[in-house]
Amino acid sequence: MIYPSTYQAARLIAPKVEAIFAEHLAAAREKGEEDLAPQPTAKVVEAILDATFWASLRKEEGHSPKISLAFLPPQQAGNPLLFKQRFKLNPGILTKLAPGIERAGIHLGIWADEGELYIWGTTVSIPNFCFVVDVSEPALLVIKHRRIYGFGKFTNVAVLKGDQVKMVDGKSTSIPDCPPMLLSLLDLTAPSYWNDSVNVLIQLAVSMRAHARGGTLLVVDNENNNWLQSIIKPVQYYVQPSFSGLSKLLQQDRKESSQIFWQTALKREVDHLAGLTAIDGATIISNNYELLAFGAKIGRAKGKDNIDELAFSEPISGGDAVVVHPAKVGGTRHLSAAQFVHDQRDATALVASQDGHFTIYTWSTYQNRVQAQRIDTLLL
Template sequence: MKSCNLLTNGGIYAYCIIKAIYLSLDMISETTYLAAKMISGTLEEYFTEQAALSDLANGDKYLPQSIIIEAVVDAAFWASLRKEEGYSPKISIALVAPEKTSYPLVFGQAVRFTPNNLVKLSPAVIQPSIHLGVWNVGSDLFIWGTTHHIPDSCLVLEVVEPGLLVIKHKRHEGYGKFVNIAVLKGDQIKLVDEKNLGLTNCPDLLASLLGVPLPAPVDESINVLVELAVAMRKHKRGGLLLVVPTDSEEWQESIVHPIGYSIDPVYCTLSDLVQQQHNGEYEVDWKENILKIVDIIGGFTAIDGATVITKNYELLAFGAKVARAAKNSPVPKVFITEPIVGQEPEILDPVKIGGTRHLAAAQFVHDQRDSMALVASQDGIFTVFIWSASLNMVHAHRIDTLLL
């Protein structure tokens, strides 16, 4: 009996090894990440609808089927849990045929699409805007090369950190933050809800992140507030940015004096760059310059206290302490929404919406109702506070899912 058990155990072990080798060679094996199965059909429908509005709609053969999407999500998830030379992979995958891209870098021999090969190639696509090109031949998936230029409605899957995947596509006007569709974190699935947002009460920042056309955009290719939000979140130290009316001093009634670090003269570089674009005077490197200045201002938000800019993007101060204006009462309640399918709005006591930055932001907007406050938490949560005239209360939009 003992010998028989050993043989049985040895046989099971050998079978597992053979099975593991087989799965590593198979192009589209059975999906083991449940979230991939659950979301693939929804994503197929979404990109079919998007393709009808974009340059990708040149034949159904270029639209990814749910089984292909499922396999890509599954492999990317398992790749995210591995490490290459001690580093967790950061990968951007573009699910597109090479002939549908501009200036692709095509490998002499396509590489099998497996978690192991994704991890091996991940250092080559760690820089922004570089994607591994993936497409299928029949039921087989291959990594065919890399690309900088992809169609508007191409499915892009980004491995952000272990177990965290973001599915997105390029915004139709071209440059800037991609439009997020879904965020998968372990067994959690968050689908962005574009249909039940109350856009009449939606700040331009949120509308832009959702790919909704703005009534008066800053620029057809870049939205400054979006990039400021990304910059705030990037330093991972938390931050508070107050956006106040231009040529008004009323906001100072809600700030402790003396202000931590006031700017004199006012720093107008970002405002000047935006104005150059409006006047048609901007130079070739305008976009690069404006993003550099955005990063500078975003860096100031890492300092304890609030950073203050005008709606024309003039930097007024940083390190400012928010206090309730003497003539106003404490903020009573806050209306909180998140643009996620199945997420119901809540009305909460302000002390329950987050830390001191959130409370300060809610109080500031309650006092200064023509202002806006952006709050980045150290744990990645990002909230935009505005005053809602229709609700007659502070409205907090949680948008971290859109900023990944």
């Protein structure tokens, strides 16, 4: 039988997670979707979270485990790597296997037989709405699932950090002026193809957060140069002509046979642009992804007022919008990004902090003020 957990947060969150997956799977079946994963019960969720949490606190040859577990039978795993013998799901086994499966996209397959969870092998292919638990650092667990539309970042359901639990709240998709990037991260029915412009912005955000140095990315209108009014002259690293590596790649007509090569090229271009955000100052791209400048210093545009308030929210339970001074959201990098969007209202600013926080700044016509949404819970 599946033994009760000793990780209290797992016990607390398991029934909620079961209900969320049950709702998603029922809605998908009603729409006629195929290749759907099995529904995880609360006991399964609790047991997998418990084993994964305690494994995350262990070390193997000085390294903490970085693992991804997926709940599915081998028959739904495409072309799986099958172990000759099953292994019981426990922290010790997870710690031993972790060094060989820590690369992105590889999952340990977990299934249940006669009331006991076991590890059957590994896979790089999982069905829609498959229950997945990722751990990338000690005591940090992310519950997520694969989107219906294949490519793109998995959709996060909840984040557990020690005894702290953050449940992703999809109600943010219904707020007026919801940024398309946040809508795509939250909306389970939104297509997330690799060449979708909104999803590319998400990939840029993930890559920015990954370099862990902090940074600012400004997305401006390619129809005018109004953004220059908010940049201190001279611009140290002005790109002339604009660099269009990512832009041209997104415009390519691709054949299915070359998809994997195109995806590899796209990741390279995304990492190229995102890497520039580690340089002091802001990186500026047009809304068709041409690089215009980097290392730019933001200043208040002539004739514009200082920003003194914005609406701050986080798409988690209890994260409803509050009006605060921009300095309450973060340091100088956040304040300058908020001022930029306040002055250039057709722009979007993405700000990564060194502590892992990530914030989107956009102008809300409905609220007539800048809105800041912290989305690091969705990017993990």
